[in-house]
Amino acid sequence: MPSDLRQIEDRLRAAYADAAETVRPEDISERAPAATGAVRWRAWARTAGRRSTALAAAVAVLVIVITATVTPQVLQSGSRHRNGSQPAAHLPHSHMAYVLGGAPRDLLIPVNLATGAPLKPIHFGLRGGETGIAISPDGSLVYVLTVRGQLVPVDVSTGTAGQPIKVGGVSQELVTTPNGKGAYVLEPPYGVEAVDLAARTALGFIKVRGADGFALTPNGKTLYVLGTNASTTISTTDLVLTAIDTATNAAVSTLTLTGPDLKPHLRGWHVMEESVTMAPDGKTVYVSYMAFNATTPLRADAWIIPVKVASGTELKPINVSRSGIQNFTISPDSQGGYVSDAQSVTPIDLRTGTALRPIPLPSAHHSYPQQSYALTFSPDGGTVYAVDESGSTVVPIDTATNTAQQPIRLTGWPNWMLDDGVFAPGGKTLYVLSHANDMTNAVRMVPIDTATGTAGKPIDIPAGLGGIVFSP
Amino acid sequence: MTDSAPSVDPCRGGIGVQAAGLPGGGLLRQQQASAPADLVAGLYQTHGLALVRTALMLVGDKPTAEDVVQDAFIGLYRAMPRLRSDDKALAYLRASVVNGCRSVHRARQRAFARPVQHSPTAWSAESAAMAREESRLAMQAVSRLPRRAREVLALRYYLDLSDAEIAAALGISRGSVSSTASRALAVLARELNGEL
Numbered sequence: 001m002p003s004d005l006r007q008i009e010d011r012l013r014a015a016y017a018d019a020a021e022t023v024r025p026e027d028i029s030e031r032a033p034a035a036t037g038a039v040r041w042r043a044w045a046r047t048a049g050r051r052s053t054a055l056a057a058a059v060a061v062l063v064i065v066i067t068a069t070v071t072p073q074v075l076q077s078g079s080r081h082r083n084g085s086q087p088a089a090h091l092p093h094s095h096m097a098y099v100l101g102g103a104p105r106d107l108l109i110p111v112n113l114a115t116g117a118p119l120k121p122i123h124f125g126l127r128g129g130e131t132g133i134a135i136s137p138d139g140s141l142v143y144v145l146t147v148r149g150q151l152v153p154v155d156v157s158t159g160t161a162g163q164p165i166k167v168g169g170v171s172q173e174l175v176t177t178p179n180g181k182g183a184y185v186l187e188p189p190y191g192v193e194a195v196d197l198a199a200r201t202a203l204g205f206i207k208v209r210g211a212d213g214f215a216l217t218p219n220g221k222t223l224y225v226l227g228t229n230a231s232t233t234i235s236t237t238d239l240v241l242t243a244i245d246t247a248t249n250a251a252v253s254t255l256t257l258t259g260p261d262l263k264p265h266l267r268g269w270h271v272m273e274e275s276v277t278m279a280p281d282g283k284t285v286y287v288s289y290m291a292f293n294a295t296t297p298l299r300a301d302a303w304i305i306p307v308k309v310a311s312g313t314e315l316k317p318i319n320v321s322r323s324g325i326q327n328f329t330i331s332p333d334s335q336g337g338y339v340s341d342a343q344s345v346t347p348i349d350l351r352t353g354t355a356l357r358p359i360p361l362p363s364a365h366h367s368y369p370q371q372s373y374a375l376t377f378s379p380d381g382g383t384v385y386a387v388d389e390s391g392s393t394v395v396p397i398d399t400a401t402n403t404a405q406q407p408i409r410l411t412g413w414p415n416w417m418l419d420d421g422v423f424a425p426g427g428k429t430l431y432v433l434s435h436a437n438d439m440t441n442a443v444r445m446v447p448i449d450t451a452t453g454t455a456g457k458p459i460d461i462p463a464g465l466g467g468i469v470f471s472p
Numbered sequence: 473m474t475d476s477a478p479s480v481d482p483c484r485g486g487i488g489v490q491a492a493g494l495p496g497g498g499l500l501r502q503q504q505a506s507a508p509a510d511l512v513a514g515l516y517q518t519h520g521l522a523l524v525r526t527a528l529m530l531v532g533d534k535p536t537a538e539d540v541v542q543d544a545f546i547g548l549y550r551a552m553p554r555l556r557s558d559d560k561a562l563a564y565l566r567a568s569v570v571n572g573c574r575s576v577h578r579a580r581q582r583a584f585a586r587p588v589q590h591s592p593t594a595w596s597a598e599s600a601a602m603a604r605e606e607s608r609l610a611m612q613a614v615s616r617l618p619r620r621a622r623e624v625l626a627l628r629y630y631l632d633l634s635d636a637e638i639a640a641a642l643g644i645s646r647g648s649v650s651s652t653a654s655r656a657l658a659v660l661a662r663e664l665n666g667e668l
Contacts, residue, residue: 008661009629015610016630020525022594022601023534131645147636147646170636172646188646290654326651464643 096471097424097431098142098156099443100133101463108144108154109461111445113424113470118461124152124161132174133467134183136197142469143197145174145185151195156471167193167202173213177220177246184223184246188212192225194249206249208242215278215285217309221246224285224307226276229256238262239274239287241307259305259317261291275325281334283309284350288325288339302341304328306353320346320355326372331399332381338397340373345386347402361386361395361404374420378450379427387421387432394421394432394448408453410434416444424470435465512549515561520545522631523569529626530573532593532615540576544568566631566641570623577619613663621656624649 095114101107101121108122124144132145144152149171150164173186176197183195189210194203210228217224223244239262243253262271274289290302302325306315320339330337330350337348344358361373373386373395386395386404392413396405410418416434423430429447432455436442443465447456520541527537547568548561594601595611602608614622620642627638628649635649642649 005657005661008657008664011606011610011664012614012625012629012660014604015607015614016529016626018602018604018607019529019594019611020630023521023525023528023537025521131639147640170634172636466645 096139096156097445097468098133098135098471099445099461099463099468100130100144100466106130107463108142109463110156110159111459111461113429113447116447116457116459118459120159121463122154122156122159122161124154126150126152126164130466131172132185133469134174134176135469135471136176137178137180137472139471143174143176143183145171147171149185149187149193151183151185153197153200162200165195165200165202167195168205175214175216175223177216178218179220182220182246184214184216186211186214186225189227192223192244194246203249206244206251208244208251210240212274213276215276216246217278217285218280218282222252222309224276224278226274226287228271228274239271239289241276241285241287243312253312255307255312255314257287257305257307257314259287259289259303259314260301260319261303262289275328277328277330279330279334279350280332283334284315285309286328286330286337288320288328290325302339304337304339304348306350316353318348318353318355320348327375329375329377329384331377331384332379336399338375338384340375340386345373345375345384345397347399356402359397359402359404361388374418376421376423376430378430379423383450385421385430387418389418392418394418394430396450396453406453408448408455410446410455412444412458419465421448422468422470425472431468433465433468511561512545515548515565516545519562519565523565526566526626526631527569527573528594529611529614529630530570530622531576532595534594536576540569540572544572563637563640566627566633566637567643570627570641573623574619610660610664613660616663617656617659620644620648621652621659624652625656628653 095112097111097113099109099111099118101109106123106126108124110119110122111117112119126144126146126148130144131147132143134143134145135141136143140155140157142154142156144154144161145167146152147170149166149168151167151171151174152164153162154160155162167185168187169190171185171187171193174183176183181196181198183197185193185195187193187205189212190205191208191211192206192214194206195201196203206225208225208227211225212228213226215224216222223246225242225244227240227242229238229240239257239259241255241257242251243255244250245252271289271291274287277286277288279286285307286304287307288302288304302320304318304320304325306318307313308315325339325341327340328337335349335351337350339346339348339355344360346358347356348354349356372389374389376385376387377383377399378385382399383405384397384399386397388395392410393407394410395407397403398405410416410432412434416436419433419435421430421432424447428450430450432446432448434444434446436444443461443463445459445461447459448454449456523541523544524534524537527540528534531537531540544565548564593611593615595608595615602611614625617625623642624638627633627641628635633641635646635653638649639646644652
């Protein structure tokens with residue numbers, strides 16, 4: 001019986017090491033030139049297509065495709081727009097979405113929502129894994145964050161990228177202030193970088209130990225950073241919420257959460273999937289996590305801890321699930337929320353801090369049992385849409401009665417795997433995002449008219465999904 | 473539960489380069505002026521074995537793993553003239569290997585149309601490649617996970633890559649890496665319950 005997660009990890013490492021031993025160094029030295037010159041490599045490449053198995057030949061062709069399509073981020077872009085080779089797009093400012101290609105890409109795809117057509121991609125000229133995207137309040141600039149700490153402003157009206165703002169080390173998430181003048185970049189596990197977007201310069205690094213997520217108040221005055229005192233994410237057993245005053249970019253308070261199973265070095269317990277979510281009214285910030293204990297008997301409890309913004313005090317924790325929190329969304333009026341796990345969606349009454357009875361949802365396919373439902377509130381709060389990440393359905397849930405409505409079935413499964421739902425400005429059209437279940441990782445946006453519950457013509461985009469923003 | 477420490481593979485994650493007194497990626501920097509073929513050959517010497525082993529984790533059998541890695545190196549060789557910086561070469565190779573393994577799985581899924589022969593997996597009952605039963609069972613449990621989970625676990629627990637590096641190799645966010653790993657570990661904990 002595995003006694004905890006660390007033992008599972010150790011067993012995995014041992015199993016991988018044993019499996020690795022089945023390939024001996026001499027096995028591969030016979031197949032490739034160990035130290036040779038160009039002639040032999042070229043000969044090897046030429047003869048590769050004639051190797052005995054048809055599979056090898058097929059993969060060789062695919063590698064050429066990979067070279068051309070999947071890994072451009074590691075290749076020198078021969079047509080960087082800043083050199084003028086990428087023609088200005090002269091894009092409209094409204095009814096647009098911008099899809100950030102998943103790493104490794106160097107692609108920003110404008111999508112005209114009025115016509116349902118993806119437009120010519122914008123290459124912003126940086127490689128290294130795109131991890132964040134944001135749009136200015138007026139829709140004129142899109143900011144792209146790369147994992148290597150470059151923040152690139154892209155003028156979407158001309159399709160040109162500005163000089164990257166160097167923000168630091170490994171960068172993972174991006175949030176912009178409501179006035180569009182500032183931004184914060186999460187650099188786990190060390191802290192956050194403050195950025196002056198107007199001056200296009202980094203203001204400085206704010207150290208937060210174990211930083212793993214952040215949330216900004218709607219007024220932009222306070223940034224909450226979720227961190228930990230533990231040295232590694234896997235062994236986290238405590239959570240610390242740090243409030244940063246965005247006027248001074250200094251930490252003004254730290255709160256070590258005391259929720260269930262949150263004690264430093266508590267034997268057998270690990271905290272996973274921790275995240276921080278701000279209520280739309282800005283009055284409460286919620287920290288969610290799953291406490292996992294693999295000792296006998298196996299236990300996994302998911303909790304949400306409300307923290308009052310005004311007083312910085314921790315309220316009574318809400319026990320929401322026994323199998324983790326895959327998604328947590330809060331209603332526009334901040335009065336309620338929903339969490340999803342692998343089996344169901346659970347409504348939360350945030351006024352009383354109680355979890356209600358889970359809503360069983362149909363799942364069309366069960367080959368990915370650990371997948372979950374992505375949750376998206378309609379802007380009026382009347383419906384929350386549960387996107388089945390393992391199947392092909394979108395289930396509207398009436399938030400007044402907490403009952404599932406007739407599912408909206410999308411075509412394409414299993415070639416297209418659903419990811420998430422996001423509302424375009426105006427609140428009438430829900431775009432369901434999915435990715436191609438193959439090496440292309442192409443993105444599909446399916447517009448759903450929420451008034452009728454009908455799906456429109458899919459918009460297929462030849463890029464991975466690194467993020468999406470809509471013009472205001 | 474095993475208490476034996478996993479053996480250290482000198483070919484993983486640039487360790488071999490560090491052992492030679494160079495920082496990660498230094499091999500390429502050292503040979504910057506060399507011909508592309510020499511650079512690729514050097515990379516093959518340093519990382520070829522680890523990449524074949526990684527591919528084995530994803531496709532299950534050695535011949536296919538070797539084919540995938542060979543083709544990844546050929547792809548790298550063709551791409552070398554356009555490669556901007558040395559430390560990207562390894563990332564390129566990792567991404568190519570993962571994508572090559574995905575292609576293999578797709579080909580196998582289409583086997584009903586045109587049968588593709590492949591060897592039994594190293595951890596299958598009909599293979600005697602893995603001697604330790606508990607490791608074989610663990611690998612069988614891993615093989616039942618979805619593709620993304622298998623990829624994340626192999627890159628994290630065999631290649632010892634950081635979540636950021638895994639995210640870059642798989643084209644997903646770091647959050648997806650973390651949540652995928654967490655869910656996979658939870659599934660494995662349940663699957664392996666009672667086997668130790």
